[in-house]
Amino acid sequence: MRVVTAAFAIAAGAIVLLGYFFPDQLGSLRLLLLDWAVIIAGMAVLVGIYNLAAVQMEKIRAGQKGGVYGILLVISLLITFGLGLILGPENEYMQLAMNAIVVPVEASLMAILAVTLIYASIRLLRRRVDVMSVVFLVVAVLFLILIMPTPFGPILGDRVTQAAIDFLGMFSGGGARGLLIGIALGTLLTGLRVLFGVDRPYGGN
């Protein structure tokens, strides 16, 4: 069975990859396989939500810390899921649940994140004193000063600010491209290992 799974996975991966290079011959098959993948990913969300509920139920059953939040989560999940099925996601009450609960909660987390990041930056030199940490902090502070809105416009004037941003952007843009090239190479090699069946994240190992 494991061999069959691996054979299917490798064949599907190879067809999708080669479909990019030979669109006339394999393009339609590639799109068909991607459509199947999207449908399977949609079903996976349902399985994932079942897993989420099961983890919370286990917490409640075992009387673990945070079990109360688990009860809240499961009840909210059941109500939202049930109402979503009956009323549809476009219904005004479903929209209200999204706009009045989910969006404000995520916005609050983002606000906490802003404070957290400032705090982490302040503590950076206590955690690690090296040249790169100092450069990181100096550039971050400099950049924040440059883009800081004031009633009188940019602190250093329009031309100096733009020149400084361009100068800093040259280094950060170059560095970012270098990192992205490295990540692209890593992704390519990881994909090839899966394609060759060396790594089998689908349980075939």
Add this chain to the structure above:
Amino acid sequence: MLALGLLALTAILLVGLTLLRRRSPASLRLIEAYQRLNRSVGLAVENGTRLHISLGRGNFISARGGSALAGLAMLRRLAERTSLSDRPPIVTSGDASLAILSQDTLQSGYRAAGAEDQYRFTTGRLAGLTPFSYAAGTLSTIHDENVSANIVIGDLGTESGLLAEAADREDTSLIAASDDLSAQSVFFASAQEPLIGEELFAAGAYVGAGASHEASLHVEDILRWLIILAILLGSLLKIVGAPI
């Protein structure tokens, strides 16, 4: 045609160097974060605490799936090494497909270690489906599950700052890497030893996942040099005004 040629060259190099590495294992440069990871795994097994592995929100239908696959390769090896621990590792993800694959990978690791009966499907968890719900779901694991080390490897955004802060507050180790530039800057500011850029993809090689992972690092080096040469050549041609 160039892309296909590059792909073929990469595949040939990967196969060739994997065969070579099977005969003579590579000596890898020291990466402090991976040393800490290996130490943390040993410590977690010895003192009965948990490892928490977070694989991010990498979606396999998008280009971000690569980091998730790298995380799964590392997870496979870590599951094998920690399967006999009193407290098995917990894996959190922000994508449903990734959560299912993490369960499958955990089970494979347990099976390989001869401890499949120890496997529980609730140790591979979907923490949330949006960036902040994933972070919120993962925070409770960091705070409440007797975790001694957090390994966060995958596709994450700035929400990773919340995970780093929680790990710091619990006084636990944090080994973190992401394919996202904003998350990398967050980890640079908040992790003890941040992993930058393609170091994320070296995880497998440093946890002993096999010759192919070591060979991948060498192929990456070769391709990087080729790209550097191509950039330099392109710049030179541009300077002399050659049509490119």
